[in-house]
Amino acid sequence: MEFICLKCKTKERIPHEVVEFLDETDLIGVDTSISPRFDCQNCSGKMVPIYYIGINGKIYEYKED
Numbered sequence: 001m002e003f004i005c006l007k008c009k010t011k012e013r014i015p016h017e018v019v020e021f022l023d024e025t026d027l028i029g030v031d032t033s034i035s036p037r038f039d040c041q042n043c044s045g046k047m048v049p050i051y052y053i054g055i056n057g058k059i060y061e062y063k064e065d
């Protein structure tokens with residue numbers, strides 16, 4: 001799965017299992033309108049999935065501004 005940093009636009013591939021694990025862990029008491037995200041290695045930004053269907057069936061799609 002490809003993730004992109006909202007700040008510096010760096011792209012990184014993250015294994016699907018890792019994202020699903022994070023998604024599952026996040027389900028309890030967390031706003032599901034927010035996609036799983038990671039800290040960017042290059043800056044202080046957040047990395048979001050470019051396209052991801054969550055385990056709850058929700059589609060998260062990154063849109064360029």
Ligand SMILES: [Zn+2]
Nearest residue numbers: 005008040043
């Ligand atoms: Zn970044």
